[in-house]
Amino acid sequence: MTWTSQLRSQVKFDLLIFRRNPAATFFTVIFPLILLVLMTSIFGNQVIESRNDIRVANFYVPGILGLALISATLVNLAMNTTNRREEGILKRVRGTPMRPWVFVTGQVLASIVIALVMTLLVIVIGRVFFDVSLQTRGIPALVISLVVGTASFCALGLALTTIIPSINAASAITNAVVLPLYFVSDVFVISDGTPRFISFIGDLFPIKHLVGALFESFDPFTVGTPMPWGHWAVVAAWGAFGVLVTATKFRWTPWDS
Amino acid sequence: MADAITVEGLRKDYGGFEAVKGIDLSIREGEIFAFLGPNGAGKTTTIEILEGFRTATSGQVRVLGVDPAHPPLAWREKIGIVLQQSQVEKELTPREAVTMFAAYYQGPRLVDEVIELVGLADKANDRIGKLSGGQQRRLDLALALIGDPKLIFLDEPTTGFDPSARRESWEMIDNLRSIGCTVMLTTHYMDEAQQLSDRIAVIADGRIVARGTAAELGQQVQARPTISWRGATVPTLSDRVAVRADEGHVRVETTEDDLVGVVREITDWATDHDDSLHGFEITRPDLEQTYLRLIEAGFASPDEVAS
Numbered sequence: 001m002t003w004t005s006q007l008r009s010q011v012k013f014d015l016l017i018f019r020r021n022p023a024a025t026f027f028t029v030i031f032p033l034i035l036l037v038l039m040t041s042i043f044g045n046q047v048i049e050s051r052n053d054i055r056v057a058n059f060y061v062p063g064i065l066g067l068a069l070i071s072a073t074l075v076n077l078a079m080n081t082t083n084r085r086e087e088g089i090l091k092r093v094r095g096t097p098m099r100p101w102v103f104v105t106g107q108v109l110a111s112i113v114i115a116l117v118m119t120l121l122v123i124v125i126g127r128v129f130f131d132v133s134l135q136t137r138g139i140p141a142l143v144i145s146l147v148v149g150t151a152s153f154c155a156l157g158l159a160l161t162t163i164i165p166s167i168n169a170a171s172a173i174t175n176a177v178v179l180p181l182y183f184v185s186d187v188f189v190i191s192d193g194t195p196r197f198i199s200f201i202g203d204l205f206p207i208k209h210l211v212g213a214l215f216e217s218f219d220p221f222t223v224g225t226p227m228p229w230g231h232w233a234v235v236a237a238w239g240a241f242g243v244l245v246t247a248t249k250f251r252w253t254p255w256d257s
Numbered sequence: 258m259a260d261a262i263t264v265e266g267l268r269k270d271y272g273g274f275e276a277v278k279g280i281d282l283s284i285r286e287g288e289i290f291a292f293l294g295p296n297g298a299g300k301t302t303t304i305e306i307l308e309g310f311r312t313a314t315s316g317q318v319r320v321l322g323v324d325p326a327h328p329p330l331a332w333r334e335k336i337g338i339v340l341q342q343s344q345v346e347k348e349l350t351p352r353e354a355v356t357m358f359a360a361y362y363q364g365p366r367l368v369d370e371v372i373e374l375v376g377l378a379d380k381a382n383d384r385i386g387k388l389s390g391g392q393q394r395r396l397d398l399a400l401a402l403i404g405d406p407k408l409i410f411l412d413e414p415t416t417g418f419d420p421s422a423r424r425e426s427w428e429m430i431d432n433l434r435s436i437g438c439t440v441m442l443t444t445h446y447m448d449e450a451q452q453l454s455d456r457i458a459v460i461a462d463g464r465i466v467a468r469g470t471a472a473e474l475g476q477q478v479q480a481r482p483t484i485s486w487r488g489a490t491v492p493t494l495s496d497r498v499a500v501r502a503d504e505g506h507v508r509v510e511t512t513e514d515d516l517v518g519v520v521r522e523i524t525d526w527a528t529d530h531d532d533s534l535h536g537f538e539i540t541r542p543d544l545e546q547t548y549l550r551l552i553e554a555g556f557a558s559p560d561e562v563a564s
Contacts, residue, residue, distance in 0.1 A: 088340055
């Protein structure tokens, strides 16, 4: 088999495994959608600019989309890859002629497919139920944000496995990393009154910049075609760091072997 | 016949702890070779060096003509590995898992044929998470066979099995002969090594303490009969025998050739000392006991063992 057909086969089976795993499906697919509905119900969905019928949900959608992308990529890969490593699944694959990079790319592409499906779901639900409008001029920025964001957060997810010693620690460490960052990264709360040091911490990490880039893509008030270069640069820099850590520290065998 | 595996002077040091202390092996093409020893003897370390998962501290290793420390992809095509502990995605069925692995190889066997070969045909479409331990082990073997390997490594293929599952596994491993595979397996069960393998190497404390066919190992045993009776008085006998008293028994260890002479010495001594030798018997340890004795010897006097 050529590596392209090996890659296609791997993505197909990884998506099948994901679909049949109820916990993964719930936390990655259903949970962000529940949050979207909850936030819009709690905070309301008032019209803030009546001429273009722009609603509050316009400002939740980028945050929820950011959360969905990170769940599908970083969280998903960090947990699944740790499980596979500790269960000896990675070691078994390493004992076959499957090229390691083809196998890993398969996992990454499967995550990206899930992330893209989530993007569509969030946009469609936002549009149909909450009148969230995505302007045509924001589409290029959205596409670039998706490419840069999913690739970078996949790399960070794989990098994170290098400090997770066991299956039990996988969800604890992953959540300990992402949950606090969600709160300082405009995922749940967007407020002008955020204390400066909180805002500063958020600025250091990539989640706020992913959400920022998505926010600009969806921003109904922007003039011209949005191109959030600064946000992309920070996300991509973290992604490059993730690639570096993965390339040098990634383990195929269980932690204590 | 050519050698599938050759190992010379293999050592593995884990930062001060020497797990493998210089072993030599040669495994012929087409044979089933058992690497027998207790937990912690260095079996898994050795087999993982041969599989390319660990690197040796020193020594020469050739597996199908290649140093497994730097395995080319083409070499991986010819090797099948069943790890000691390794799972498969529970969400898949055996047929799906074998199909997924078939894509990793350039010339895989047919999926259905392999599933048939390991006896999973009627479970082929069940979720792997619902298979029994024995069935999951069959699947492990199927995944190792799908690439049509020339050489298969089985690390403790039946540990934790009930007796009937072990028997079934033995049959399955024996079937590998018919498809022309060379098999190297590790086990800590003497009966398993005896049942399955053409040749056995016994490893204890990082060294090979005995090697040969099951029959040859058996002869080493038969050559060491033990005479025992109830009593506390230790007789004075000639130098060629080892006498010891333990738990109210006197035990005299001798060799097959000396047996008659030693028995006469003992009965002469008993007559002189008016000892009636209650419970007098001559026993020959079975393979299991020989094995245990070999291992004890391996730990006790590593420099004197035969190899």
